[in-house]
Amino acid sequence: MPNSSAFEMQQTLLKLRQIHLETERDTELSKNLERLLQHDSSGSPLPIPVRFTGNLETRGIMMVEGSGGGKTTALRKVLSEHPALMPNKNDDFLRVVSVQVPSPATMKSLGLAILAGTGVHDLSERSKAWDIWKMVKHRFGLLGTVVLWIDEAQDMFFSGQPSEIDNMLKTIKSLMQNETAVIVILSGTERLSDVTAFDPQVNRRFAKITPRDLVSGGDEQDLLGSIVSKYCEIAGLSFDAGGNVTGRLIHGSRGRFGRALETVLNAIECALFEEADELTRLHFAAAWEAQEGCAWKQNVFVIDDWRQLRLDESAAEFEFERKERQFRKLGRA
Known part of the structure; x- marks a missing residue:
């Protein structure tokens, strides 16, 4: 050639x-995001989360779909073009912080990844997890962050011990509470909904979007x-x-x-x-x-x-066994 x-x-x-082809993913994401943002008297969305439960906490969105469905592309498009979340050259606010779950996923590694998403890169890895997450919330308040998007979120719960998974779930819940509360968006495969279902307090805080095949x-x-x-x-x-x-x-x-x-x-x-x-x-x-x-x-x-033609049989068997092992651990915990 x-x-x-x-x-x-x-x-x-x-x-x-x-070319971006708008699908039900875009429509459902936009609808749920609008519901979680405050609006002014003219109906325009504001970069302020709606508060629930006596004005104490925000809510989140969970998009669950198999690999290759298009969820990441849809989320990136919707979040980057939403009028209330777009960057403003007149201020230094960071309305959306997006991260992909690091490997291995621990409380510290995820917290450090989120801090990096806010512009903090020089924090020592020897810092305690509690201090890291305290700084995450401080950065959200300082930057006026409205949305935290965690992609490949299922990986948060399948590389650690049951106690680590429990701490992850509690931390997610805490990000939607108090003065610096944000809208948390989790996107991932079916494993994500399997694990969050173990904690009703976390599960009820998320609207679920499950696009059809x-x-x-x-x-x-x-x-x-x-x-x-x-x-x-x-x-x-x-x-x-x-x-x-x-x-x-x-x-x-x-x-x-x-x-x-x-x-x-x-x-x-x-x-x-x-x-x-x-x-x-x-x-x-x-x-x-x-x-x-x-x-x-x-x-x-x-x-x-x-x-x-049967596709991905070996991968499906591996995934089933992996889930069974993790659920047994969670059950014992």
Whole structure:
């Protein structure tokens, strides 16, 4: 491929990756966030959390979805564009602090990660956990922080001992109390809701958002087909949907919207690299083979009985055993 063609392909893919498709995730997030923010007399949202329980505490949002569903992208989009949370060049407030759970996840490591999100990077790791979290709350008050978003939040609860998990849950609850209380947003996989359900006091403080998986054969399959066609139009390709490409795409993506879009982009990249005029099932097959590392005879875009293809069996067994071990620990605690 000539250098000029490679550049054009990269620019086309960059343009496609910058497209944000609004889904029920965006709608539900925006609705719940609006409910948790105060509004002025004209109805405009303010960067002030609503207080509940006798004006003593805030509430939070929990978004639970399997890996590759699109929750992180939706949260980043909604939080970055909400008018009450956007940065103001006339002040130094930090309305939103976002972190990804560090590994290994402990009270201290999570507290240090949140402090880093507020601009504090030089705190000694020998500092006591209690002092770290006290400083977190102080920084929230100083910076006018309204929202704390913790991504991959399920990892907070599956690397420590039961006592550590209990402390994590209590700390989350404490962040939504007193003068510096913030709206806490937790996003993660199904494991997140499994663990928070063990503490009713924490669980009741969160509105739950659980986006549905894509279903092959329904309206969602037609919608996905129209998305692929639109992407192809931008990329200068036609789209051959023969062989139930969109149904195979949904199955191969485990019903996850984000994973489906990633496969579409990878397939378009394969077509552009070949300098093809049409996006076909073979391009999807090549993209899926590279992504999954599977044999051709196990490729969802190749085999006839693709609906019977079992995906992620080993991972599901590992996850089940891991949850069972952790729940036994929690039960003993």
